[in-house]
Amino acid sequence: MKLQQYQVDAFTDRIFGGNPAAVVPLASWLDDSLLQAIAEENNLSETAFFVPSHNGFSLRWFTPLAEVELCGHATLAAAHVIFVHSDYRQNRITFTTRSGELTVERSDGQLQMDFPACVPKPCELPDLLYQALGQKPVQLLAADDYLAVFDNESKVRAVKPDQGLLSKVGLRGVIITAPGDTVDFVSRFFAPKLGIPEDPVTGSTHCALAPFWAERFSKSILTAKQLSRRGGDIICEVRGDRVRLTGSAVTFMEAEIHL
The missing domain is CATH 3.10.310.10 (Diaminopimelate Epimerase; Chain A, domain 1)
Structure with a gap:
């Protein structure tokens, strides 16, 4: 075959x-x-x-x-x-x-995906997660993944997680995020238990990130960048219980x- x-x-x-x-x-x-x-x-x-x-x-x-x-x-x-x-x-x-x-629709050379929103809820910070990230976020939420919020983009870039400890957290993976310097927000995503130490660009995490930052910034359309080595750009639009991701x-x- x-x-x-x-x-x-x-x-x-x-x-x-x-x-x-x-x-x-x-x-x-x-x-x-x-x-x-x-x-x-x-x-x-x-x-x-x-x-x-x-x-x-x-x-x-x-x-x-x-x-x-x-x-x-x-x-x-x-x-x-x-x-x-x-x-x-x-x-x-x-x-x-x-x-x-x-x-998925094609428009002006880009593709627009319509996904279900996954609104994260505030939660307590497990000691294991704090140890794995090496620094304490200003806020922690959870949906399919933990969502750790930091003050600024430089702190997100600086995180060097302990992959062994991250693989033991209870959810699928860990998102870290902050307001961006040139975009609305930035993020990184770690999912070692799925064989992905750090994902280059993750559409599914933006189903949680977009609703969180849309509420924080009081706007429905946001620009986002994932700060992996390869990097990636996503335009997010929150529409009720759906999120449109364009790339x-x-x-x-x-x-x-x-x-």
């Missing part, structure tokens, strides 16, 4: 930037163990698989260690593959996923999987 595979850099307009994701189009679902093995072999933060469905496509995401409920950059990458590398002529894609229906994507590689 041969499968087509694409590697796409998401949330960037240049190769070697943003967050790389592998995308594998399928005619029908393969065994879960094989999907996981492909993701492990790719050793990227996410590998996305999609199959045609009655109203669009069914989409799933795998890290090297596990399937996840939601992934923004791999959704952006999958939509890019459909729009650019297939004979798909509509401007809107509907994905059926573990997080419900997600839509670009570029193809880095086309390949063939031999099974």
Whole structure:
């Protein structure tokens, strides 16, 4: 069996930037163990698989260690593959996923994803998390991940987390964030228990970040930057219980999987 595979850099307009994701189009679902093995072999933060469905496509995401409920950059990458590398002529894609229906639209050279908001709630700071980050945030919230808020961008850049301790926190991962110097807010994301020490750019975390900063700044449209080594840019728009994330994507590689 041969499968087509694409590697796409998401949330960037240049190769070697943003967050790389592998995308594998399928005619029908393969065994879960094989999907996981492909993701492990790719050793990227996410590998996305999609199959045609009655109203669009069914989409799933795998890290090297596990399937996840939601992934923004791999959704952006999958939509890019459909729009650019297939004979798909509509401007809107509907994905059926573990997080419900997600839509992606292309407009003016960018892709706009519509995701469910995930509003974080204040919580107590576990000693383990404080030790892992090496400095105390001014505020801690939680949703799918811990959300640690710092005073300024320089403090977010300076954090050098203990990955071993971070892997023991109770939630999926840890987001650190602060007001940005040139954008509304900045962030970083660590998820070592999923095999991702630091994710280059994370769409799903902005489902929590956008509502938090929208309330803080009293504005619905925000600019965001993720401060990983590769870096990435996201425009966020909060619409009630939904968040629209806008970004670009570029193809880095086309390949063939031999099974």
